[in-house]
Amino acid sequence: MINDTLQNRRTVIAIIITVVIVIYILRLFSIQIIESRYKEGADSNAFFKKTQFPPRGLIYDRNHTLLVYNKPAYNIALIMREIRELDTLAFCKALNISKEYFIKRIAEIRDRKKNYGYSSYTPQLFMTQLGIEDIATIQQSMYKYPGFYIQNRTLREYAFPNAAHVLGSIGEVSQAKIESDSYYKQGDYTGRDGIEKTYEKQLRGVKGVEVLLRDAKGRIKGKYENGKEDVAPKAGENLNLTLDAQLQVLAEKLLKGKMGSVVAIEPSTGEILAMVSNPSFNPSILVGRQRSKNYMQLVRDPLKPLMNRATQAQYSPGSAFKPIQALVCQQMGGISANTLFSCSGPGSSPIKCTHSHGSPVSLLSAIEQSCNPYFWNAFKVTVEKNGYGEKNILFRTNYDEWADKMKSFGLGEKFTDGDIYEQSRGYIPTQKFYNKVYRAETGWRAITIRSLSIGQGEVLVTPLQLANSMAVIANNGYYITPHLNRCDSMRKKIHRCKVDKKYFPIVYEGMCRVFESGTARASRIEGLVMCGKTGTVENSHGDNHSIFVGFAPRENPKIAIAVVVENAGYGSLYAAPIFSLLVEQFIYRKIKRTELLNKTCVTVTNSNVKER
Amino acid sequence: MSKNVSIKYALDWTTVFYFVVLVLMGWISIYGASYDFDQASIFDFDQRAGKQFIWILTAIGIAGVLLLVDSKMYSIFAYVIYGAAILLLILTIFVAKDIKGSRSWLEIGPVSFQPAELAKMATALALSKFMSSYNYKLKNWKDLIPLGVIIFLPFSLIILQNETGSALVFVAFLLMLYREGMNGIVLLLGTFAIFLFIIVIRYSIIPIQIDHGSLGIVLAMSIILIVQAGYAFFFTKHQKESIILVLGAIGIALISYIINIWYHLNYDTVTIITIIASCIYWTVIEIMNRYKKYWFMILFSLISVAFSFSAYYLFDKVLEPHQQIRIKVLLSMEEDLNGAGYNVNQSKIAIGSGGFWGKGFLNGTQTKLKYVPEQDTDFIFCTVGEEHGFWGSTLVLFFYWLLLMRLLRIAERQRDSFSRVYAYCVTSILFFHLTINIGMVLGIMPVIGIPLPFFSYGGSSLWGFTILLFILLRLDAARLERMR
Numbered sequence A: 001m002i003n004d005t006l007q008n009r010r011t012v013i014a015i016i017i018t019v020v021i022v023i024y025i026l027r028l029f030s031i032q033i034i035e036s037r038y039k040e041g042a043d044s045n046a047f048f049k050k051t052q053f054p055p056r057g058l059i060y061d062r063n064h065t066l067l068v069y070n071k072p073a074y075n076i077a078l079i080m081r082e083i084r085e086l087d088t089l090a091f092c093k094a095l096n097i098s099k100e101y102f103i104k105r106i107a108e109i110r111d112r113k114k115n116y117g118y119s120s121y122t123p124q125l126f127m128t129q130l131g132i133e134d135i136a137t138i139q140q141s142m143y144k145y146p147g148f149y150i151q152n153r154t155l156r157e158y159a160f161p162n163a164a165h166v167l168g169s170i171g172e173v174s175q176a177k178i179e180s181d182s183y184y185k186q187g188d189y190t191g192r193d194g195i196e197k198t199y200e201k202q203l204r205g206v207k208g209v210e211v212l213l214r215d216a217k218g219r220i221k222g223k224y225e226n227g228k229e230d231v232a233p234k235a236g237e238n239l240n241l242t243l244d245a246q247l248q249v250l251a252e253k254l255l256k257g258k259m260g261s262v263v264a265i266e267p268s269t270g271e272i273l274a275m276v277s278n279p280s281f282n283p284s285i286l287v288g289r290q291r292s293k294n295y296m297q298l299v300r301d302p303l304k305p306l307m308n309r310a311t312q313a314q315y316s317p318g319s320a321f322k323p324i325q326a327l328v329c330q331q332m333g334g335i336s337a338n339t340l341f342s343c344s345g346p347g348s349s350p351i352k353c354t355h356s357h358g359s360p361v362s363l364l365s366a367i368e369q370s371c372n373p374y375f376w377n378a379f380k381v382t383v384e385k386n387g388y389g390e391k392n393i394l395f396r397t398n399y400d401e402w403a404d405k406m407k408s409f410g411l412g413e414k415f416t417d418g419d420i421y422e423q424s425r426g427y428i429p430t431q432k433f434y435n436k437v438y439r440a441e442t443g444w445r446a447i448t449i450r451s452l453s454i455g456q457g458e459v460l461v462t463p464l465q466l467a468n469s470m471a472v473i474a475n476n477g478y479y480i481t482p483h484l485n486r487c488d489s490m491r492k493k494i495h496r497c498k499v500d501k502k503y504f505p506i507v508y509e510g511m512c513r514v515f516e517s518g519t520a521r522a523s524r525i526e527g528l529v530m531c532g533k534t535g536t537v538e539n540s541h542g543d544n545h546s547i548f549v550g551f552a553p554r555e556n557p558k559i560a561i562a563v564v565v566e567n568a569g570y571g572s573l574y575a576a577p578i579f580s581l582l583v584e585q586f587i588y589r590k591i592k593r594t595e596l597l598n599k600t601c602v603t604v605t606n607s608n609v610k611e612r
Numbered sequence B: 001m002s003k004n005v006s007i008k009y010a011l012d013w014t015t016v017f018y019f020v021v022l023v024l025m026g027w028i029s030i031y032g033a034s035y036d037f038d039q040a041s042i043f044d045f046d047q048r049a050g051k052q053f054i055w056i057l058t059a060i061g062i063a064g065v066l067l068l069v070d071s072k073m074y075s076i077f078a079y080v081i082y083g084a085a086i087l088l089l090i091l092t093i094f095v096a097k098d099i100k101g102s103r104s105w106l107e108i109g110p111v112s113f114q115p116a117e118l119a120k121m122a123t124a125l126a127l128s129k130f131m132s133s134y135n136y137k138l139k140n141w142k143d144l145i146p147l148g149v150i151i152f153l154p155f156s157l158i159i160l161q162n163e164t165g166s167a168l169v170f171v172a173f174l175l176m177l178y179r180e181g182m183n184g185i186v187l188l189l190g191t192f193a194i195f196l197f198i199i200v201i202r203y204s205i206i207p208i209q210i211d212h213g214s215l216g217i218v219l220a221m222s223i224i225l226i227v228q229a230g231y232a233f234f235f236t237k238h239q240k241e242s243i244i245l246v247l248g249a250i251g252i253a254l255i256s257y258i259i260n261i262w263y264h265l266n267y268d269t270v271t272i273i274t275i276i277a278s279c280i281y282w283t284v285i286e287i288m289n290r291y292k293k294y295w296f297m298i299l300f301s302l303i304s305v306a307f308s309f310s311a312y313y314l315f316d317k318v319l320e321p322h323q324q325i326r327i328k329v330l331l332s333m334e335e336d337l338n339g340a341g342y343n344v345n346q347s348k349i350a351i352g353s354g355g356f357w358g359k360g361f362l363n364g365t366q367t368k369l370k371y372v373p374e375q376d377t378d379f380i381f382c383t384v385g386e387e388h389g390f391w392g393s394t395l396v397l398f399f400y401w402l403l404l405m406r407l408l409r410i411a412e413r414q415r416d417s418f419s420r421v422y423a424y425c426v427t428s429i430l431f432f433h434l435t436i437n438i439g440m441v442l443g444i445m446p447v448i449g450i451p452l453p454f455f456s457y458g459g460s461s462l463w464g465f466t467i468l469l470f471i472l473l474r475l476d477a478a479r480l481e482r483m484r
């Protein structure tokens, strides 16, 4: 019967079976419990995370006029490994693109050097920012092209062709930004400049996600757990700007044919009412597929239309500097309201006067008549009031005090607590700078830097800073950081200037007389008391810049303005009428002086500046 | 009537219980695997789970009928059944429709089934009959030839049907033969052959130095030398000689390395010469000491060398590209996640993502979304792994272990060798299916499409395994009948 020695072999077989099953259980333990990559593999297989884009916040002006809104746009995306039996010709025809472009795009998408996050499993953008007209044909036949999808997005649309520099634009997010901020994914839009950039986080909202189940063939099988894991997108916040659309439109009209800029501020709030830079462009050309082409054209334009001259251009302020000079010199004890200096007109030395008037002159008539010798003398006695001292120390200390007081008017530094992204710094020269230029601490005195006294030379300001300095005067000694977002928090950023209130009335009076009997007589408005100052700035690049600064009305000023027209000549000739018309518009909401309006609009000071 | 009562008492209800548990777990898994989002009932007969329910009911019916048949009939008709199965296999080759290159399905009315599933049972019966015959001895060469024919005939017919996977199942009978007295060396040699094959193939792509032979061959030859030395060291008195052999081999390796600096030498050739030299070395020792224990070792060495070289040839020239890729993927020589490696990768993802507790019944994303191909047949274990996690998978394996252990116990308690041989045949076949199927799903066995017994969807395989098992239970019940 049974061979007993062979019965042991049952044990061997039992051991073999047991060993195999134990090995399998260990293997299960290893892949199910120890390794985590399989879990991730299953999730990336099954869950198709569809991004839900929130609508970007709308932008309004101070009177709730809609400026910027959204229009639908479309992306064509593809998932490389789902593309099957593509009829390339028909596809290209439906999208109105060439076969070469198609091949080029596919190669670009596959190229990991250009497209870092490429995967054949995830959606890749084939074409972006298409309009409804671009996809109308292909939309009906999309089912013929498996692997291609239409994504719904939005693009910006502008109610007015104005304020391009203020509003800025949005564009596809850069690779550097994707790497530094995990919120952004390739193909997302982000504010590139202007308000769109400053308030990107508010305007963009928060993306949502829809978790969909995707089967092995890439077909969507519905929502996962009935949308339990979905996150609804949060719409972007709307933005109310401080701009006055009508004033902005008028200012742009007035700058036609001229190179220059206008900044208007409401002194009591620091709100920017208008901010114009010319040459400009229509903001809607930087939207959609034409963006990069148009953008490059603007970049190459020698007139630099992309530059926001209102905040980025730097000029010597010229005579527009004189009201502030008057305030600082009084404060430092160099002069008083009664101080008289003599003026010999064009024969004055070391600085000649550009006007003829009686002599000696008082501070009041010096402001009214824009007397250069007066301000030279005032500056000299102010910074040299204590003599020079050992190693020029007393003089240098006084100079530092002068520069510091100048800066307290918001000149020569960027507004760091504001919301304007593109800004230049301007320049109030430092003691260190002159020590270096004149090679010694003793190498310079008031006479060496005399052009500073009349706002020429090394001193540089931006039109925004100029307008703001007018707001300081209008406010009798303080300013609120000029800003574009109309909200309470921005109105709290108060900066006092380092000049006492008592020194302001005489400057007021002087600036007021500029309109009554001074250089801007021609730009008076019947029944409205305005304060202003012309400036004619010499510059090495051509004709003088025409500048006008001021505020109105004299009591409870509502608006402070700086106007710069480059290479136009006398300030009273070109800049002052623009100032006057803007004031009329803002105060009366209507312009009666249509003749002046038309004349100013058609005045061309730079024939290269064309309307775009 | 009295017979029915006796069956009721004599039947091994423990095995029946394991059978029922596995079939039910399989049924639920099939429901899970084929569940779509809009499907509701497990009894929907248009769906896989509903159809499997019918297969289960019919399988139970067949089981009942098998239990009612007189146990002697199985022995008496063993050759007849075998002959019928062979005829059916031949018929299938000519009649069957080509389904994905395989001609293994017979259609009878609305039902289609694979005769290969029945052939396993028929072969098991024929082997039992032959090996239990009077005067049969496994060591007898005359008896070995018919034994080989019984196995080889269905094996080759199924190969002709292009069902290599099903044909390989016949290799499982080696385990039964081992129990019945076949020299255990055969199993060891078989294991060693697979080991050598893997070494040669796995490392064949790595050159030692360019144009200086492959690492695979050199490793294989070294292993053969180590086996020689190890055998001599542990099982004979020639410890010293075996140490000399090892040192000599290392010496040859160093010298050939140095020669190679100036003169081009192929390491493949060097290793073959070394092996031949070692064989001469042992022959000399054998003759000088009149010690007759080395002839087998020398034979083994020479055959191993021949095998190693033919293994690469076999792999390169005989296997078809898709089979080559399967093996390459398994040996991690290639990662082809979209092609041959896709199934196994997705299957591992499914199981691996189950974690300890699983994702819950009907919550598996891998299986619901059809990432795993053939997830209700060959890859059914994925559903268990994904939805019931480690504990569920282990539980299933535990039940298979219980069943196999129970079958071994049943086998050993048989009084006649017919029943015992048959019992070992059943155990071997089930164990082979389990090993290959779960191993494939877990990515440690090549992709050979054979079903998981009692689990996988399909009437043929469920019927086949049920018949296999319940004939054994009937034979086992007869053991007690005869005792009375």
Ligand SMILES: [Zn+2]
Residues within 6 Å of the ligand: A343, A344, A345, A353, A354, A355, A357, A370, A371, A372, A373, A374
């Ligand atoms: Zn003068």
